[in-house]
Amino acid sequence: MRLTDDRYSRDWRRMELAVRMIGHEARTGTIRQWTGLSDDRIRKLYRTYLESAPATTPVRRHRGKTPTQTGYFLRNRELRRHAALLAGIYTRLGLLDLDAVTGLPVRRGPPLAWAPLALTAYEAYLDLCPAVRISFEHASQLLNALWIATELDLAPCCRCSALMLVDRLRRSASPCTFCETPAPGGSADG
Ligand SMILES: [Zn+2]
Structure with missing residues (x-):
């Protein structure tokens, strides 16, 4: 009985984590890596999330590969x-x-x-x-x-x-963005 309770609460925590991640527009592969849930369960969670989310806060579902650069x-x-x-x-x-x-x-x-x-x-x-x-x-x-x-x-x-x-x-001994000298013209971007 205790084992079942532990499994249930672990499963619940994973689902709760996945739902928060969906709210941040995480990709399916990332949700799988972070929670251990199957793609099928993640898809079902997406559907449930979209059905219950207010229309004013649309969540985009990102497909394809996770950025790696x-x-x-x-x-x-x-x-x-x-x-x-x-x-x-x-x-x-x-x-x-x-x-x-x-x-x-x-x-x-x-x-x-x-x-x-x-x-x-x-x-x-x-x-x-x-x-x-x-x-x-x-x-x-x-x-x-x-x-x-x-x-x-x-x-x-x-x-x-x-x-x-x-x-x-x-690797070089360059300073952080607050200590570096701004480039001529005021911007150090690049
Ligand atoms: Zn510094």
Whole structure:
């Protein structure tokens, strides 16, 4: 009886997570990775969600492949700032570990029961930023990229020590977006 109760509550938590993810326009493949639910159950949840969602808040269902270009987060100053903020939230919630002395990432991979924490992190980012620049899918991609750390990584800024995103293939001692000197004309994007 106890086992059945545990299974039921675990299943319920997965469904609740999936519904929140649908609200953020997550792709089926991402929902499967985060919740372990089958595609068929995710499709049914989509249908139920759409039937009960108010007509004023349409949810787009994204099909096809999940974006995989990590260079996206380094594309311009604004995206670098938003990605650094989101990575900071991931760190505060224990999804990424930093060495207390050096401030450098410690590789431990995903913690147990990471999916609800990762969703809470993304929702905290939405609360903090009225002008959201990172979609749920990109937030998921960022977390995966930082766990793997083959292309993207975190490092403290060489001037202010704030956490910033770095390109592992072109690692240099450049400062964070708040410390860097603006380009002539006022914009440092590019
Ligand atoms: Zn800085």
